[in-house]
Amino acid sequence: MSLLALQRDFRDWLVTGDDRAAAALGGGPGTAVYQNNYRTALVSSLAETFQRLVLWLGDEAFETAAARYIDARPPSSWTLDAYGEHFTDFVAAMWPDDPEVGEIALIDWTVGEVFVGPDAEALQPEALAVADWETARIHAVPSLQVLPIRTNADAIWQALATEETPPGAELAEPGTALLVWRQGLEPVFRRAEAHECDMLAWSATGEGFAAICARLADTLGEEAAVTTAGTLLGRWLAEGVVAAVG
Amino acid sequence: MSEKLAGFGLGMRRPHYRSYIDGTAPVDFIEVISENFMIPGGKPLDTLMKARGNYSLALHGVSMSIGSADGLRDDYLTELRRLVDRMEPAVVSDHLCWTRIDGFNSHDLLPLPYTEEALDVVCRNIDHAQETLGRRMLFENPSSYIAFPGAMTEWEFLAEMTRRTGCGLLLDVNNIYVSALNHGFDAADYLAGIPMDAVGQIHLAGHVRGEHLLIDTHDQPVPDEVWAVYRAATALAGAVPTMIERDDNIPELGELCAELDVARSISADAAGARIAA
Numbered sequence: 001m002s003l004l005a006l007q008r009d010f011r012d013w014l015v016t017g018d019d020r021a022a023a024a025l026g027g028g029p030g031t032a033v034y035q036n037n038y039r040t041a042l043v044s045s046l047a048e049t050f051q052r053l054v055l056w057l058g059d060e061a062f063e064t065a066a067a068r069y070i071d072a073r074p075p076s077s078w079t080l081d082a083y084g085e086h087f088t089d090f091v092a093a094m095w096p097d098d099p100e101v102g103e104i105a106l107i108d109w110t111v112g113e114v115f116v117g118p119d120a121e122a123l124q125p126e127a128l129a130v131a132d133w134e135t136a137r138i139h140a141v142p143s144l145q146v147l148p149i150r151t152n153a154d155a156i157w158q159a160l161a162t163e164e165t166p167p168g169a170e171l172a173e174p175g176t177a178l179l180v181w182r183q184g185l186e187p188v189f190r191r192a193e194a195h196e197c198d199m200l201a202w203s204a205t206g207e208g209f210a211a212i213c214a215r216l217a218d219t220l221g222e223e224a225a226v227t228t229a230g231t232l233l234g235r236w237l238a239e240g241v242v243a244a245v246g
Numbered sequence: 247m248s249e250k251l252a253g254f255g256l257g258m259r260r261p262h263y264r265s266y267i268d269g270t271a272p273v274d275f276i277e278v279i280s281e282n283f284m285i286p287g288g289k290p291l292d293t294l295m296k297a298r299g300n301y302s303l304a305l306h307g308v309s310m311s312i313g314s315a316d317g318l319r320d321d322y323l324t325e326l327r328r329l330v331d332r333m334e335p336a337v338v339s340d341h342l343c344w345t346r347i348d349g350f351n352s353h354d355l356l357p358l359p360y361t362e363e364a365l366d367v368v369c370r371n372i373d374h375a376q377e378t379l380g381r382r383m384l385f386e387n388p389s390s391y392i393a394f395p396g397a398m399t400e401w402e403f404l405a406e407m408t409r410r411t412g413c414g415l416l417l418d419v420n421n422i423y424v425s426a427l428n429h430g431f432d433a434a435d436y437l438a439g440i441p442m443d444a445v446g447q448i449h450l451a452g453h454v455r456g457e458h459l460l461i462d463t464h465d466q467p468v469p470d471e472v473w474a475v476y477r478a479a480t481a482l483a484g485a486v487p488t489m490i491e492r493d494d495n496i497p498e499l500g501e502l503c504a505e506l507d508v509a510r511s512i513s514a515d516a517a518g519a520r521i522a523a
Binding site for chain 2: 002003004006007008010011014015025026028029030031033034037038041042045074075076077078079080081083114115116117118119182185186
C-alpha cells in the first residue's frame with residue numbers, strides 16, 4: 001500500500017469509525033486509541049472555546065452537539081483553535097427555537113478571536129487636536145467586531161462568566177448589536193444601538209467623519225446628529241475603540 | 247538572540263506563566279507549543295515575549311505533518327517562520343509523524359510506516375521545512391500504538407533521516423519506553439541505533455497503562471522505568487538539554503522543578519562516569 005493510500009485509510013477510520021476502515025490499518029487495540037484521541041481532542045477543543053455555552057446547555061447536551069459537529073465537519077485547519085469556526089451556526093440550527101444558544105456561542109467564539117486578534121495602540125484623546133475634521137476618518141482598532149443579536153445572550157454570557165445565576169432568555173429590541181473589542185490585552189463587549197453600528201460601518205468603508213455626521217443628520221436631524229456623533233466619538237476614545245483619526 | 251539551548255527546562259504551561267514572566271522559575275530554558283503562538287497578537291504572544299526575555303526558548307510544533315504524502319502546507323510554514331523570526335528560538339522542533347492528508351487534519355500525531363517511500367517523503371518535507379525556516383530543525387521520535395510493516399526499525403529510519411537531511415533529533419525517552427512496550431522491542435537496541443551526535447534535546451514525560459497498551463498521556467510524573475531509559479541515553483549522548491513535558495494534570499511548579507533536579511542528578515552522574523572512564 002502506498003503512503004498516500006495508507007494515510008487516506010487512516011483518515012477514513014478516524015472520521016467514520018467504520019470497522020472496515022480499521023481493518024485496513026490492521027485492526028487491533030491501537031486503532032481504537034487513535035479513534036479515541038481524535039474525538040477527545042476535538043470535544044475538548046470545542047469545550048475550551050465555548051465555555052459559556054457548555055454552562056448554558058449542560059455537559060450532556062453540549063457533548064451531543066459536539067459529537068454531531070465532529071461527524072458533520074472533520075477538521076481541516078492546522079490549528080485546533082479554528083475548529084469551532086462553524087460551531088456557532090451548527091448549534092443555532094440545532095436549537096432553532098432558542099436563539100440565545102447560537103448567540104452565546106457567537107459571543108464565546110468572537111471573544112476568543114478578539115483575545116488573539118491583531119495588536120493596536122488605542123488613540124489618545126489629545127491626538128484629536130490636530131485632526132482635520134473636513135477629511136478625517138475614524139479607524140477602529142483591528143480587533144473590533146460588531147455582532148447583531150436578537151436576545152439577551154450578552155447578559156446570560158456575562159452572568160455565566162462571573163459564576164452568577166444567568167437571567168432567563170429574552171428577545172432584545174430589534175436592531176440591537178454588540179461591540180466586541182480588546183482593551184489592552186483583555187476582550188470586552190457592550191451593547192450598541194443601530195446608529196452607532198451604522199457610524200462604525202460607514203467608517204470601516206472609508207467615509208470621513210464629516211460625511212458620517214451628514215448621513216446621520218438624515219435620520220436624527222443636524223443638531224442631534226452632531227451631538228450624537230461627538231458623544232460617541234468621545235466614548236470610543238475613552239473605551240479604546242479608536243486606533244487612529246486621519 | 248538565537249542562542250544555543252543548554253541545561254534543564256520545562257514546558258511553559260499556563261498555571262506557571264507568572265513565574266516565567268517574572269523570571270523566577272529555576273530553569274535554563276522553556277519550551278512552548280508553536281501553534282499556540284502562531285496568532286496575530288494579544289495576551290499569549292505578550293506573555294511569551296516577556297518570558298522569552300528571561301529564558302532561552304524552544305518552539306515545539308505539533309502540526310507540521312512532516313510525514314504527509316502530499317507535502318507540507320506553505321501557509322503553515324509561513325506562519326511558523328513569522329513566529330521564529332519574532333521569537334528567535336534556540337530550537338525549532340516537531341514530530342516524526344503525520345497529522346494531515348488532503349484537506350483533513352487529525353490533530354493527533356499519527357504513525358508512519360518505516361518504508362523507503364515514507365523515508366523519501368519525510369526527507370523531502372524536512373528539506374522543504376528547513377529551507378523555508380532557514381534553519382536546522384529537530385524531530386521527535388513518536389510514541390505509537392500501531393506498527394505498520396516496514397523495511398526498517400524506527401531507529402534505523404531516524405538515523406537515515408538525519409543523515410540525509412542534516413536535521414537533528416529530539417529524543418523523547420518516555421516515547422521510546424512506551425513504544426518499546428507496545429511493540430515489543432528493546433529500548434537499549436533503540437538507543438544503540440540512534441546517532442547520538444544528532445540529539446539536540448531530550449524530553450521526559452509520564453504515561454498511563456491502558457487495557458492493552460501504554461498510553462503517552464504526559465499527565466503523570468516521570469516514572470522510574472523512564473528515568474532508567476534517560477540514564478542510559480545520557481550515558482551515550484553526554485550532556486543534552488533536557489526538559490520535562492507535562493501537558494495535563496499539571497502540578498505546582500516546585501514539583502516539576504524537583505523532578506528536573508532528578509534529571510540534573512542523572513545527567514551529572516553520567517558525566518562523572520564518562521570522566522572516570
